[in-house]
Amino acid sequence: MKKLCVVLTVGLMVITLPALALAEDTPVSEMTYILNTFSFLIMGILVMWMAAGFGMLEAGLVRSKNVATICLKNISLFGIAGILFYLTGYNLMYAGVDGGFIGSFGLWAADDAAALAGDYSAGYAASSDWFFQMVFCGAACSIVSGCVAERIKLWSFLLFCAVLCGLIYPIQGSWNWGGGWLSEMGFADYAGSTIVHSVGGWAALSGAIILGARKGKYSKGGRVNPMPGSNIPMATLGTFILWMGWYGFNGGSVLAMGDAASVIEMSNVMVNTNLAACGGMIAAMAMVQILYKKVDVTMGLNGALAGLVSITAGPATPSLGAAILIGAVGGVLVVLAVPFFDKLKIDDVVGALSVHLVCGVWGTMAVPFTDANASFLTQFIGVSATAVYVLVASSIVWLALKHTIGIRCSEEDEYRGLDVSEIGMEAYPDFQTVHLGGMGSPSSGFSASHSAARVATTPVHQN
Known part of the structure; x- marks a missing residue:
């Protein structure tokens, strides 16, 4: 009887264990799918919130006569990024790259039929991935916005953003994140020090050179004339928003949240991201104090952002001390790079x-210091290829716009401010800018009036 019970028990286990395992596998797999999708959506929302950070930072650092325009540019470029990433961007970046240089043209469309049928092998909902990748595209455009502010025509800038979001950004992104040739070489850029930040930087550099400096910024003798921003508290708020959004930027780039290893990695990434920002801010403040004997608020803000950009290429592998050091080097570099x-x-x-x-360049080149799988040569090739491609492509677009519809506003419009000349609305209507010579065309004495306005003692706001 005892032997019979043992046989029956073993037989029952043989019959039921596979069924129990299947019953456990399905909910675990579905839960992983749900958690990964949730991660993409929540982290994407954080990255989207960075658009507000860029907007507030730039609004605080431009002069008051250009604040409304910079706000409009930042929300407009985000709308353009969403539409263009749907029309061409996502497929160019991710569809059929297969070790090559470009994906495929075509509208993006979500395909979750397998998951709805119970097959969760895709790992996440397709739309969640599109959303997460799209907000990164918008961030690249925001970088360009602040650099060329105060003298660029609104519609020319938005047309450039359309090309950047629809063609330039996704094509270079396909080289690594889309499984292209840089990915095959082993190029490492975890969350986009090069793919997002340097791309925005190279595009901004070509634009700033072709556009030229603001009137009065540089004197013939080499003197740099300060043009202080309108609202330091607003710029500070923008920096805090960006800092917060960066947790989604880097943390979401783990691309998973359905198992213990992924959430541990995400936690480490967020801590390293935070410490790099701290290191960058303190290093920038110390460097400014040493060089100029007085701390500059905007350098402190940019120091924090420098640390964040620096750690973005490799936030998962550094120790806590290394993360601080990587950010601190970024903070020093930003102080030296501005002059x-x-x-x-x-x-x-x-x-x-x-x-x-x-x-962005520094952060990408720093990855091999903490990641044994990365090489300095491969990182250099990736940085160089991205620089050449984006500089050439962006310059072609900027020059095409310059010689067709024009990219720079007139000297009078620049003097009056783009809020009045471009959109007819001021950010601070109760705190009016003094416009000498009225609203019409300047007289032949415009230059003299301009000079007089620069030394006027009337207690009006900084313009």
């Missing part, structure tokens, strides 16, 4: 080139 670009008479209104371009 460097001024010496070249490249007018960068918000310091975007110093933060996103310079520190």
